[in-house]
Amino acid sequence: xxxxxxxxxREVRRAxxxxxxxxxxxxxxxxxxxxxxxxxxxxxxxxxxxxxxxxYIAGDYVEMAGLNKYIGFYYPDPVYWxxxxxxxxxxxxxxxxSLGPLAFIAVAATGLFVAVAPxxxxxxxxxxxxxxxxVTVFSVMLIDIQYRLYQAGHSLDPNAPVIGVEGFxxxxxxxxxxxxxxxxxxxxxxAYVTMLSIxxxxxxxxxxxxxxxxxxxxxxxRRWFDRFGQDASxxxxxxxxxxxxxxxx
Amino acid sequence: MSDNEHEHDYDSEYEHDPTECVxxxxxxxxxxxxxxxxxxxxxxxxxxxIEDEQVRLSLAGLDLGRRDFMKAGAAVGAASAMAGCxxxxxxxxxxxxxxxxxxxxxxxxxxxxxxxDEYYGFWSGGHSxxxxxxxxxxxxxxxxxxxFQSEGARGFGHDDETAEILDEAGxxxxxxxxxxxxxESGGDYDxxxxxxxxxxxxxxxxxxxxxxxxxxxxxxxxxQACHGCAVQSPDTSYVYGVxxxxxxIPNDGTQDAEDPENYWSVFAALNPETMDVEWEVRVSGNxxxxxxxxxxxxxxxxxxxxxxxFEIEPMTRDDxxxxxxxxxxxxxxxxxxxxAEEVNGVPVLDGRIDSNLNSGADPIVHYIPVPKSPxxxxxxxxxxxxxxxGKLSPTVSIIQIDQxxxxxxxxxxxVGQPKVGLGPLHTTFDNRGQxxxxxxxxxQVAKWDIEAAVEAEAGSTEPVLGKVDVHYNPxxxxxxxxxxxxxxxxxxxxxxxxxxxxxxxxxxxxxxxDQLIHIGEDMQNETxxxxxxxxxxxxxEPHDCVIxxxxxxxxxxxxxxxxxxxxxxYVTEANSRVDRVDDSTVNVFTSSKRSxxxxxxxxxxxxxxxxxxxxxxxxxxxxxxxxxxxxHGINLAVAPQDTREVTFTADxxxxxxxxxxxxxxxxxLEMRSRMFVEPS
Numbered sequence: 065x066x067x068x069x070x071x072x073x074r075e076v077r078r079a080x081x082x083x084x085x086x087x088x089x090x091x092x093x094x095x096x097x098x099x100x101x102x103x104x105x106x107x108x109x110x111x112x113x114x115x116x117x118x119x120y121i122a123g124d125y126v127e128m129a130g131l132n133k134y135i136g137f138y139y140p141d142p143v144y145w146x147x148x149x150x151x152x153x154x155x156x157x158x159x160x161x162s163l164g165p166l167a168f169i170a171v172a173a174t175g176l177f178v179a180v181a182p183x184x185x186x187x188x189x190x191x192x193x194x195x196x197x198x199v200t201v202f203s204v205m206l207i208d209i210q211y212r213l214y215q216a217g218h219s220l221d222p223n224a225p226v227i228g229v230e231g232f233x234x235x236x237x238x239x240x241x242x243x244x245x246x247x248x249x250x251x252x253x254x255a256y257v258t259m260l261s262i263x264x265x266x267x268x269x270x271x272x273x274x275x276x277x278x279x280x281x282x283x284x285x286r287r288w289f290d291r292f293g294q295d296a297s298x299x300x301x302x303x304x305x306x307x308x309x310x311x312x313x
Numbered sequence: 314m315s316d317n318e319h320e321h322d323y324d325s326e327y328e329h330d331p332t333e334c335v336x337x338x339x340x341x342x343x344x345x346x347x348x349x350x351x352x353x354x355x356x357x358x359x360x361x362x363i364e365d366e367q368v369r370l371s372l373a374g375l376d377l378g379r380r381d382f383m384k385a386g387a388a389v390g391a392a393s394a395m396a397g398c399x400x401x402x403x404x405x406x407x408x409x410x411x412x413x414x415x416x417x418x419x420x421x422x423x424x425x426x427x428x429x430d431e432y433y434g435f436w437s438g439g440h441s442x443x444x445x446x447x448x449x450x451x452x453x454x455x456x457x458x459x460x461f462q463s464e465g466a467r468g469f470g471h472d473d474e475t476a477e478i479l480d481e482a483g484x485x486x487x488x489x490x491x492x493x494x495x496x497e498s499g500g501d502y503d504x505x506x507x508x509x510x511x512x513x514x515x516x517x518x519x520x521x522x523x524x525x526x527x528x529x530x531x532x533x534x535x536x537q538a539c540h541g542c543a544v545q546s547p548d549t550s551y552v553y554g555v556x557x558x559x560x561x562i563p564n565d566g567t568q569d570a571e572d573p574e575n576y577w578s579v580f581a582a583l584n585p586e587t588m589d590v591e592w593e594v595r596v597s598g599n600x601x602x603x604x605x606x607x608x609x610x611x612x613x614x615x616x617x618x619x620x621x622x623f624e625i626e627p628m629t630r631d632d633x634x635x636x637x638x639x640x641x642x643x644x645x646x647x648x649x650x651x652x653a654e655e656v657n658g659v660p661v662l663d664g665r666i667d668s669n670l671n672s673g674a675d676p677i678v679h680y681i682p683v684p685k686s687p688x689x690x691x692x693x694x695x696x697x698x699x700x701x702x703g704k705l706s707p708t709v710s711i712i713q714i715d716q717x718x719x720x721x722x723x724x725x726x727x728v729g730q731p732k733v734g735l736g737p738l739h740t741t742f743d744n745r746g747q748x749x750x751x752x753x754x755x756x757q758v759a760k761w762d763i764e765a766a767v768e769a770e771a772g773s774t775e776p777v778l779g780k781v782d783v784h785y786n787p788x789x790x791x792x793x794x795x796x797x798x799x800x801x802x803x804x805x806x807x808x809x810x811x812x813x814x815x816x817x818x819x820x821x822x823x824x825x826x827d828q829l830i831h832i833g834e835d836m837q838n839e840t841x842x843x844x845x846x847x848x849x850x851x852x853x854e855p856h857d858c859v860i861x862x863x864x865x866x867x868x869x870x871x872x873x874x875x876x877x878x879x880x881x882x883y884v885t886e887a888n889s890r891v892d893r894v895d896d897s898t899v900n901v902f903t904s905s906k907r908s909x910x911x912x913x914x915x916x917x918x919x920x921x922x923x924x925x926x927x928x929x930x931x932x933x934x935x936x937x938x939x940x941x942x943x944x945h946g947i948n949l950a951v952a953p954q955d956t957r958e959v960t961f962t963a964d965x966x967x968x969x970x971x972x973x974x975x976x977x978x979x980x981x982l983e984m985r986s987r988m989f990v991e992p993s
Contacts, residue, residue, distance in 0.1 A: 104756040105785045108814045134754070225629045226735065226754065227684065228707035243735050244755045 066182045074277040077191060078179045080268035084261040085175035088168045091261070092117050094254030097209075097236070101128060102246045114252060117164040119147035135243055136224025140216060154221045158212050167205060168258075171198045175265070188272045195269045198262055210236055217242075422450035422804075422829055422846045430455075432793050433866045434806065435493040435507055436827075439854035442488035444509055444520055444527075449793065449860055450804050452829050452849040460518045460527040461488020461511050468939070468950035469527065472957040473924075482516055482530035489513035491856040492542050492602075496585065500547035500607055500798040502861040506585065508552050510539040517542065517554045517583055523876075525868050531588045534657035535562055535579050541603035541614055541690065544585070545641070547798075548609070551582040551591070555600035555614050559621065562656060573621040579661065580614060580639060592648050593656075594664040596637055596678060597621070602689050602739075606714055607696030607798055612639040613712075615701050617686035629705065634686055636701045636710070638679040638717050639664070647677055681723045683710040684730075689739030689789075693748065693763055694798050698728070702737040702750055709737050709750055711767055730771035733759040734780065739857075741792040743802035743832055747778065749843075751787035751807060758783055758790060758807050758830065760841040779841020783828050784848070785811040789857040792832065796859060803833040805843070808855055816850050824850035827858075870934040872954035881956045884928035886911045901925045905938040905951060908980035910971065914987035917963045921990075928956040939974025942988060950975065966992040 073079050095114035101124075102110055112123040119142035129149065132138065140158035141151045174197065178190030210233075218231035232242050239248050276284065424430055430448030433455075438445050442461035447454050463470025463479060463486060470479050470486070479486060488511035496506040507520040515536035521528040533539055533554055540557035559576035561568035568575040578600050579593040598619040605612050614637050622628045644662060647653070647670055653660030663670055664678035671678055684706030692699045692714075701710045711729035720726050736754030743749070748766075750759045757780045766776035789808045793801035812826035829847040836842030874883045882888075884902045889911025892900040899921045904911035905928070917923050929938045929951040940949040940957075944965065949957045971986040978984070 104782075105811060105813065107785070223626075223630065225686075225705050227632065227705055228703075228732070228735070 068180055068182070073179070074279075076271045076276050076278060076281065077187065077268045077274070079278065080264040081175035081179040081191070081194065084264040084268070085172035085179075087257050087261040087264070088172040088175070091254040091257040092165055092168050094257060095122060095252035096254040096258075098123075098250050098252045099234075100248045100250070102248075103131065104244050117168055117254060119145045119161050119164075121147070121149050125149050131245065134224060134226045135229045136221025136226075137216065137242070138221070140212060152221075154223070156212070156216050156219050160208060164205075167201050171201055174198070191265075191269045191272045195262075195265045198265055202258065202262065206236065422452070422831070424448065424451040424453070429863065432801075432804065432860045432862055434858050434860045435495065436851070436855045436858045437490045437493050437509055438852070439491070439856055440487075440489045440513070441852060441854075442490060442511070444490065444493060444507065445851075445855070446525070447827075447849075447858070449806070450829055450847075452827070452847050454851075456525060458520055458525055458527060460490065460509065460520070461514075461516070461530070462486045465948055466950065467526075468948055468957070471948045471950075472959050474958065475527070478527065478530055482518075483514060483532045485514050487513065488516065488518070490518070491540065493857060493859050494542055494544050494552070495796070495859050495861055496549045497544055497546055497797070498548055502794070502797060502859075502865045503549075504861070504866045506549075507859075508542060508544065508585075510542045510554055512538045512540050512557065515539045515556065517552065517588070519588060522866060523869055524872070529588045531583060531590065533581050533583070533590055534659045535577060535593060535661065536560075536581060537564070539581075541601055543603040543605045543612065545582075545609045545612065546605045546607050546692075546696075549585050550609065551641075552585050553603050553605065553612050554581045554583065555579075555603045556581070557599055557601060559599050559618070573623075576621065578616075580612070580637070580664070581659075582644075590659045592644065592653060593659050593661045594639060594644060594678060595661055596664050597666040597680070598635060600637070601687075604690050604692045604699065606692055606699070607694075610641055611699075611714060611717070612641060613637065613690050613692065613699050614639070615683075615687040615690045617688070617704070629686060632685050633682045634684075635666075635680040636683050636687060636690065636699070636712060637664075638681060638699075638712075638714075640675070640677055640679065640718075643675050643677045646675075679717050679723055679726075681712055681717070681726055683712075683727065684708060689737075689750075691740045691742070693742050694744070694795075694800050696798070698763065698767070700740045700748065702740050703733075704736065704738055704753075707732050707735050707737065708772065709733055709740060709748070709761075709766070711763070713767075729763075729767035729769065729776075731761055731766040731769060731776040732772045732774050733761055733777055738787070739789045741790050741795045741805065742800050743792055743795075743805075744800045745802055745835065747835070749790055749792060749805055749832065751783075751790045752780070753786050753788065753810075755780075756783055756785045756787065756809075757781060758787060758805070758843065760832070760843055778835070779839055779843060781830060781840040781843040781845055783807045783809050783830075783845070784815050784826055785809055785813055791858045791860055793860040794862060801862065803831070804860070805830045805832045806858060806860070808851075808858065810854070812848075812850060815848055822853070824852060825854050827851050827855065871932065872952055874954050874956070877956060881958060882926060882928075883956055884911065884926055885930060891915050891917075898922050899924075903986070904928050904930045905940065905973070905984075906930050907936065907978040908973075908984040910940075910984070910986040912986055914989060916989040916991060918991050919963060919966045919993040921963050922960060923963050924958055924960045926956060926958045927951050929953050936977055937975040938977055938984070940971060941974050942969050942971050944969060948974065963988070963990040966990045 096117050097115040099113040100110050111127055113125055113128055114122040138152040138155035139149050141155040142161040143157050143159035144162035174194050178194045181187035181190045214233040217233045229243055234240050235249055237249055430451050432449035434447035434449045436445040436447050444458040444460055445454055446456040459467060459469040469475050490509040490511055493507055493509045495502045497503060504522050506522060509518055515533050515538055517531050518527055519529040536556040537560045538558040539554040541555045543553045545551040556578045559578045561575045562577045577595050579595050580600060581593045582591050584591050598616045601615040601617055603614040617634055618628045619634045620627045620630050647662050648660055653662050666680050683701045684703050686705040687701035688704040689702035699712045699714055703709060708730045710727050712726050713728040716726040733750050734752035734755045734757060736752050737750045738753050740748050740750045746763050748761050748763050752759055759780045760778045761776045762778055769775050787807045787809045792805040793803055807828045809826045812823050815826050827849045828845055831844040831846050834842040884904050886904045889903045897920055899917050901915050901923060927940050927949060931953040937952050945961050947959055947961060949959055951957050967990055969988040971988055973984040
């Protein structure tokens with residue numbers, strides 16, 4: 065058993081999983097999903113909702129709940145967590161929302177675990193499986209969210225006052241119209257941070273066989289761009305002298 | 314209770330000629346002469362107007378009104394082709410001259426200075442407790458008629474007689490009025506009376522349209538909230554008021570307040586002349602809005618609480634509620650047969666769904682199931698159908714009236730149920746078989762074809778011809794003449810509950826927004842030809858209105874002293890005087906005219922009960938004189954030829970200037986008298 069040294073963390077393949085882990089945790093503090101709502105009766109304002117990875121909704125959630133109750137559309141019940149919003153007795157149950165933070169903490173913890181792998185062999189294996197695992201976790205999460213959105217939109221409370229509103233499926237990204245309400249869903253900052261984290265894991269995986277360090281990255285990047293530029297505009301490339309690349313260890 | 318002061322023989326109502334009682338002063342004679350001269354000069358100087366009139370007449374000869382011609386022209390984009398004609402822009406706006414009123418383009422709604430509107434709109438003032446008069450199509454507010462509370466400008470509730478109306482109606486100095494309804498003769502507005510409900514206190518008030526003044530208020534027994542109201546078509550034999558809130562009867566704390574069986578909701582029929590309640594029918598559930606069939610044999614009311622719940626959840630629980638159809642002849646027969654129980658002085662029939670009177674072959678109330686919590690209840694002009702607007706259902710239910718007695722299952726009388734949009738609240742009609750329904754949730758007005766809706770499948774959107782956005786959340790809507798058998802089909806008003814951003818902000822309490830929509834042209838477009846032409850900010854909160862052609866409303870512009878000769882003295886200048894009745898009672902009589910009171914001063918003793926009677930002896934319209942006495946709360950508004958009385962106690966010795974509050978002449982400020990109150 066040999067722990068990596070501090071110096072080892074100058075390597076991208078060890079440092080990025082650590083950075084990703086930090087970002088995964090940071091993402092928990094940011095909204096994952098935002099919905100901007102346009103309602104005829106709110107002519108000079110747009111209602112905003114910000115949903116988090118844990119059962120918490122910020123923004124005009126009280127106002128929206130007031131509108132949604134007429135058609136019997138409720139915020140999901142996270143079951144194991146007391147959210148900041150009021151839970152209606154006929155709301156659909158989405159216990160996995162309570163587990164949202166666990167998923168983020170788990171992928172973050174795995175990242176740290178992989179980063180301190182004692183051998184190169186284990187590190188490489190760890191990087192591969194962590195990437196696969198993380199992508200799997202978030203893919204499952206997305207599929208689950210879309211399913212729950214479908215479920216919520218098709219579980220309108222039959223006891224709601226207004227009848228005649230058809231079931232609907234709010235998209236994770238896009239526009240949807242229900243009754244007189246038009247909503248635009250977009251990803252929140254937390255989701256972008258999460259995507260960035262996954263991107264870092266991809267980069268770490270990409271350099272799993274390489275000891276490339278952070279200081280090398282600008283050069284790598286330039287070379288990559290130049291190659292890209294070569295494809296795009298060869299005549300420009302010819303005017304430039306060729307660049308030397310750093311030797312790999 | 315009723316006040317018979319201003320009741321008149323029906324036939325003589327319109328015949329009054331205001332010039333009969335004109336007493337001309339030298340000033341007026343000069344003014345009149347000047348006016349005549351001006352008219353002469355005007356005629357000489359403005360030949361264009363005469364030309365304009367001729368063009369109109371020649372068009373009329375083609376069976377095509379100028380307005381129609383202009384509309385048709387505008388519709389095909391050919392308006393410019395007429396630019397050379399004399400009825401172009403420079404004179405087209407003066408459409409008030411033509412009988413059809415609104416000249417110019419289809420949606421031209423402005424009325425030029427000095428011109429008149431084509432229609433009278435009678436507006437409810439909501440919880441301002443008043444009725445308002447609005448000119449259509451200009452949407453200018455013309456007047457307010459206080460009804461359920463005293464008011465300073467018109468002095469309503471300040472003189473003895475109107476104060477007594479308020480006192481005898483329960484003394485609650487406030488009301489919440491929703492639905493103005495006009496008296497009818499032969500199915501058409503006859504311009505005699507207007508009634509309006511007081512939801513807050515279960516009352517019905519009446520405006521005498523000869524004087525545009527509240528002349529009676531009835532506190533309806535067994536009713537806490539009178540919501541919907543309607544006149545019995547076609548000849549106004551009854552005025553109907555419906556009880557919305559279910560209340561225990563008697564409501565004196567002796568009933569078990571948790572037992573729904575103890576709660577009543579009644580449908581009341583009032584005598585339009587005496588304002589007495591003739592009978593009531595107790596129903597299952599509750600009552601909301603009402604209307605009459607065109608032949609008067611049926612009255613209808615929606616209701617939203619079939620469940621008889623006390624709270625919102627049970628009230629909205631079931632998917633069905635009932636439209637109640639009251640069989641008026643059956644009700645009258647049951648009253649005649651002594652089936653009624655007298656409750657708080659009114660004969661009441663038990664019309665609950667399972668009552669004896671409803672069990673036989675000839676039920677007095679038919680319960681027709683419609684989707685839950687229907688709101689508006691409107692009979693279309695031909696009288697074939699009554700509609701129940703869905704509110705919580707996106708549909709309007711159409712009930713064929715002549716089927717109500719024919720069908721075995723009451724639900725079979727529902728012959729159409731178009732899906733019009735979210736939150737349908739009220740429906741009104743044009744003269745072309747089309748209906749217009751407000752969509753509260755969608756903030757739109759939907760236009761749909763009635764027969765197409767009957768032929769279509771239930772829930773079909775096919776009959777919908779178009780929708781127009783309104784701003785925001787419309788409640789009632791009303792088209793011109795829509796309660797008659799011959800609606801005008803040109804203008805429609807959407808009474809929107811919220812105005813939000815439509816006007817300059819005036820603090821947190823916003824005006825409502827009543828929007829004028831032109832419906833005179835049917836078009837194959839998104840709105841079906843409906844065109845929004847005007848926003849009108851209104852003081853909160855009108856609910857409903859009714860719109861009558863100006864030819865049907867002919868108020869007096871000065872008082873006819875014969876109308877009160879048995880009750881009040883007409884005080885002339887010569888007869889102005891102080892009569893002492895006894896040690897503590899004194900009657901003061903004074904005339905008023907420009908710019909003096911008949912009494913330059915008068916003297917009473919400290920502690921006297923003073924009855925001041927003031928007659929405005931002017932004969933010319935709009936020369937109103939007010940009578941104010943500082944520190945005594947005295948404020949009368951006395952119109953020409955009118956007499957008002959007010960009684961007060963003179964309890965502080967001193968001198969008080971009696972002055973005129975209406976700016977009546979160049980010497981208005983000097984128009985004063987002194988009241989001396991001598992120490993006792």
